[in-house]
Amino acid sequence: MTKILKVNAGAAPVDSWQPEGVTVLEGAPDGHGYTLFERTSSPQFGTGIFTSQPCTTTYELTxxxxxxxxxxxxxxxxxxxxxxxxxxxxxxxxxxxxxSTWVFHEPFKEIWFLVE
Structure with missing residues (x-):
């Protein structure tokens, strides 16, 4: 990466997206996300924004x-x-x-970082 990347958390162009491996236990997450940066070679790293509607989900933290x-x-x-x-x-x-189990009580938005 040779430049600064920037996005506003309130105005990011999110797309319909549900993280891989998520099991929906209750509700309809209607997940949306935006990936600002992702490196898939070691050491892996990624960051972005994720939103969900009220629901309950579970997945393994890899x-x-x-x-x-x-x-x-x-x-x-x-x-x-x-x-x-x-x-x-x-x-x-x-x-x-x-x-992990996630119970979203109301519309939810997070900035996420995944680190190997």
Whole structure:
């Protein structure tokens, strides 16, 4: 990468998108996303924006995931661990190698980072 990339979280041109491997347990996520940058060679790294409508989903964290909540709230949990409620302004780290469950309580928007 040889230049600065920029997008406004409120005006990003999001497309219909649901992260790979997600299982919808309840509701209709109507996921949308925008990938600002993605490197698939080691060390892998990516960042972008994701939105979801109220629903419950689960998926395996194959990378370390960091999110910054821009809109809404959700309850996150890793298999066998205590739930964590997140809302606007929260910065969250989810370690790879776990099954995660996400309960989106209202329209939700995050800035995400995936790190190998």
């Amino acid at each position: 990378d370390n995931e960091i999110i910054y909540v821009v809109e809404g709230s959700a309850t996150l949990s890793l298999a066998g661990q205590e739930e964590v409620r997140v809302s606007v302004g929260d910065l969250v780290f989810l370690p790879k190698g776990h099954i």
